[in-house]
Amino acid sequence: MKLKVVSYLDKGEFPLGEEEALALYRAMRRARFFDEKALTLQRQGRLGVYAPFMGQEAAQVGLALALKRTDWVVPSYRESALLLAHGLPIHTLLLYWRAHPAGWRFPEGVRAVNPYIPIATQIPQAVGLALAGRYRGEDWVVATSIGDGGTSEGDFHEGLNFAAVFNAPVVFLVQNNGYAISVPRAKQMRVDYIARRAEGYGIPGVVVDGNDAIAVYLEAKKAVARARKGEGPTLLEALTYRLAPHTTSDDPSRYRTREEEETWRRKDPLLRLRGALEERGLWDGEREKALLDELEEEFARELALADAAPEPRPEEIVEHVYKEMGPDQRRAWEVLRADA
Amino acid sequence: MRTLNLVQAVREALDLALAKDERVLVFGEDVGRLGGVFRVTEGLQEKYGEGRVFDTPLAESGILGLAIGLAMGGMRPVAEIQFAGFLYPALDQILSHLGRWRHRSRGRVGLPVVVRAPYGGGVHTPEQHADSPEAILAHTPGVKVVIPSSPERAKGLLLAAIEDEDPVFFLEAIKLYRGSRAEVPEGYYTLPLGKARVLREGGAATLVGYGGMVEVMLEAAEVAAREGVEVTVVDLETLVPLDEDTLLEAVRETGRAIVVYEAMRTGGFGAEIAARIAEGALDYLQAPVLRVAGWDAPYPPFSAVEHHYRPNAKRVLAALRQVLTH
Secondary structure (H helix, E strand, O other), rough: OOEEEEOOOHHHHOOHHHHHHHHHHHHHHHHHHHOOOHHHHHHOOOOOOOOOOOOOHHHHHHHHHOOOOEEEEOEEEEHHHHHHHHHOOHHHHHHHHHOOOOOOOOOOOOOOOOOOOOOOOHHHHHHHHHHHHHHHHOOOOEEEEEEOOOHHHHHHHHHHHHHHHHOOEEEEEEEEEEEEOOOEEHHHOOOOOHOOOOOOOOOOOOEEEEEOOOHHHHHHHHHHHHHHHOOOEEEEEEEOOOOOOOOOOOOOOHOOOHHHHHHHHHHHHHHHHHHHHHOOOOOOHHHHHHHHHHHHHHHHHHHHHHOOOOOOOHHHHHHOOOOOHHHHHHHHHHHHHHHH | OEEEEEHHHHHHHHHHHHOOOOOEEEEEEEOOOOOOOOOOOOHHHHHHOOOOEEOOOOOOOHHHHHHHHHHHHHOOEEEEHHHHHHHHHHHHHHHHHHOOOOHOOOOOOOOOOOEEEOOOOOEEEEEEEOOHHHHHHHOOOEEEEOOOHHHHHHHHHHHHHHHHHEEEEEEEEEEHHOOOOEOOOOOOOOOOOOOEEEEEOOOOEEEEEEEHHHHHHHHHHHHHHHOOOOOEEEEEEEOOOOOOOHHHHHHHHOOOOEEEEEOOOOOHHHHHHHHHHHHHHHHOOOOOOOEEEEOOOOOOOOOOOOOHHOOOHHHHHHHHHHHOOO
């Protein structure tokens, strides 16, 4: 059976109200702004190793805006846009990428957990978190995200099977950007679409043009609604491309051609949505400039907050290992404190 | 007082925990309808329903991930892994997440998860059903490791583990499941984690062990006593956090120490005990610290000779002679 790739912008369709469309664009533009700033800060030595998401804003923001603030986000490490759009403050995210402990405790009001570094381990945990909501009589949905490479891991399969068996309210977003660092999709799997695997678990699978914010957003909304109604999980595959390196330590010229990158640059999700908005008279250069000024001001404010975080203390290393420090942590704490 | 075996004592603890706190969930492979392959959870699904006590798909990493997510969302999961040697597919969840979430979230995400698993040999289980991986778990920051040595201790320690705000591995010696009965108090009670117990006092040497090795140490102590040699026996009970004070005090009193564990000798938890003794009681020692442990080989699937792998009283007594004649 051939799977259909859901898309609207390519066909000149725009099945979205003005307010929602503008909210999508603003959140995507804000995310891109963060990504560019983060790369600059990293080059200045003011951020640690950073995993940019440039090019994947539609996939992440499209999902985030389909959620309520009471829903949970369980991200992997390339999901800064998803986190920002779900309400994580910029200064927290900066401190996270600065490897500063103050950025590792996400604020209580934000229903998102720290990004996962191991691959696919978040998938079964997202299922558990979703079931916890059901036990507690909450209607929260859990949105979790993974890349195409991650779907080769056992935990991806175990987690999707668990979600199906327990009918868990989870939306699994696969951002298929074509590469697991350097390994192309064709060397990762023999299926044409990852969403096709959904059938193997007995759940719905949907493929969207991941650079079409409207397509991601509308399909994510359907999946979230299904989950909230108790109709179980959905596997949502967004076809997209990472315009930047895997991390600031990576050199994509070793495995991708400039031509390929240029092709995808022309499909930049921001430009596509902006173009469609402009055609409809909903956006223009003036509004763009006003937004950028606003973002610049916000970022300066947030960066100042991040810079004001006190230096971490050496003894923080052994704090929060357990709720109550054990005798071994206590001894280490005394030594580290004396070192300070 | 009535007597229970370890299976019954653990079941009673689970029953009481399920009754006391509706956030407690019991799940794993075969724990629901069947009541577990050792029948530890027998009758619990009927009593508490399929929502509270349930079977999962056959996937250990999924089980651990599910437990972590449930705890993240405010539940108190008690997961069963059918045999401790089946924990290995779940090691990424354990090493990368279970013990690390509180630390990496700087205290926001604490995980009150209990993972129960039968461990150890001595009952002719099939291959790979008799492993003792406690050292791997104890080498994981952020988790606690508890190994009870009797039904009465198991009940109170498991209830304490379920009340604990951090992840606890609760390993149950298969040999003890139906191997002996003991008086177990009725009703809900907890025993403190992180406390070692001195079961017997004698001046000749100190035997240190836990779980299924405690009865082996006590048997050796009894034989030695008949020959006029009185030894101290320490049951660690909690490997992490370790009660170093009780351990060192017991060793300083006698000046001789033998550490008994059934996992493979090299890199086993007994090596950690020996190191702690070297760091904290060297000046008191009159003989080298000896280890009586499993041999440096996989637990043997060959039932006719497997009893040569697991330490017994005879091997403990041989070590005792060695430290006494040093």
